[in-house]
Amino acid sequence: DQQVKQNSPSLSVQEGRISILNCDYTNSMFDYFLWYKKYPAEGPTFLISISSIKDKNEDGRFTVFLNKSAKHLSLHIVPSQPGDSAVYFCAARFSGSRLTFGEGTQLTVNP
Amino acid sequence: EAQVTQNPRYLITVTGKKLTVTCSQNMNHEYMSWYRQDPGLGLRQIYYSMNVEVTDKGDVPEGYKVSRKEKRNFPLILESPSPNQTSLYFCASSFYGEKSEAFFGQGTRLTVV
Numbered sequence: 309d310q311q312v313k314q315n316s317p318s319l320s321v322q323e324g325r326i327s328i329l330n331c332d333y334t335n336s337m338f339d340y341f342l343w344y345k346k347y348p349a350e351g352p353t354f355l356i357s358i359s360s361i362k363d364k365n366e367d368g369r370f371t372v373f374l375n376k377s378a379k380h381l382s383l384h385i386v387p388s389q390p391g392d393s394a395v396y397f398c399a400a401r402f403s404g405s406r407l408t409f410g411e412g413t414q415l416t417v418n419p
Numbered sequence: 420e421a422q423v424t425q426n427p428r429y430l431i432t433v434t435g436k437k438l439t440v441t442c443s444q445n446m447n448h449e450y451m452s453w454y455r456q457d458p459g460l461g462l463r464q465i466y467y468s469m470n471v472e473v474t475d476k477g478d479v480p481e482g483y484k485v486s487r488k489e490k491r492n493f494p495l496i497l498e499s500p501s502p503n504q505t506s507l508y509f510c511a512s513s514f515y516g517e518k519s520e521a522f523f524g525q526g527t528r529l530t531v532v
Contacts, residue, residue, distance in 0.1 A: 317459070342520065351423070351509050351523030352462070397462060406477075407521060409454075409462035 314410035327385040331398030338400040425524035442510030451493040455506040
């Protein structure tokens with residue numbers, strides 16, 4: 309039972325354009341959502357998060373949007389840079405620190 | 420430097436030979452956990468610990484054991500490894516709380532032949 313799903317295994321965009329990574333969840337109890345970025349041969353690193361009481365959180369080039377009614381969140385990266393090429397994991401949690409992750413999306417930003 | 424350290428980074432072993440992957444964090448985090456990453460399945464939690472001597476099963480605990488005798492260490496034990504445990508393993512730690520981000524180790528690539 310995959311409670312957090314990232315339906316796009318890969319995404320390719322041109323440098324300078326917007327990257328939009330999507331994530332859907334099924335458990336309405338989730339109240340905090342996070343995005344992690346992972347480079348090859350490294351562990352995931354925290355990127356940005358959003359609480360379920362908000363619908364948008366912005367940090368520099370990264371913005372996360374949450375649509376609770378649709379149980380959908382998205383990560384926007386603008387402008388995209390080649391160094392953003394990585395696997396992006398969406399994660400969700402409730403009742404403390406137990407995180408549930410999606411399958412990941414490989415983002416490739418072409419120069 | 421705040422970090423989560425896993426060892427070894429790479430390990431090839433044979434079926435049935437017990438092994439331990441160590442994990443240590445220097446951030447005084449209460450919460451620690453182990454994940455495995457497999458293609459198309461993302462990161463799945465194996466075991467977690469909310470504090471010393473408190474551990475619980477995650478989503479895929481079969482074939483694994485853990486212990487939490489000290490706050491900083493959380494080893495993952497495979498008593499009798501099998502080829503289906505070939506995977507990329509990550510240890511993570513965080514403070515306990517809904518807004519706490521998890522810090523990950525660099526990963527252990529395990530191959531069981």
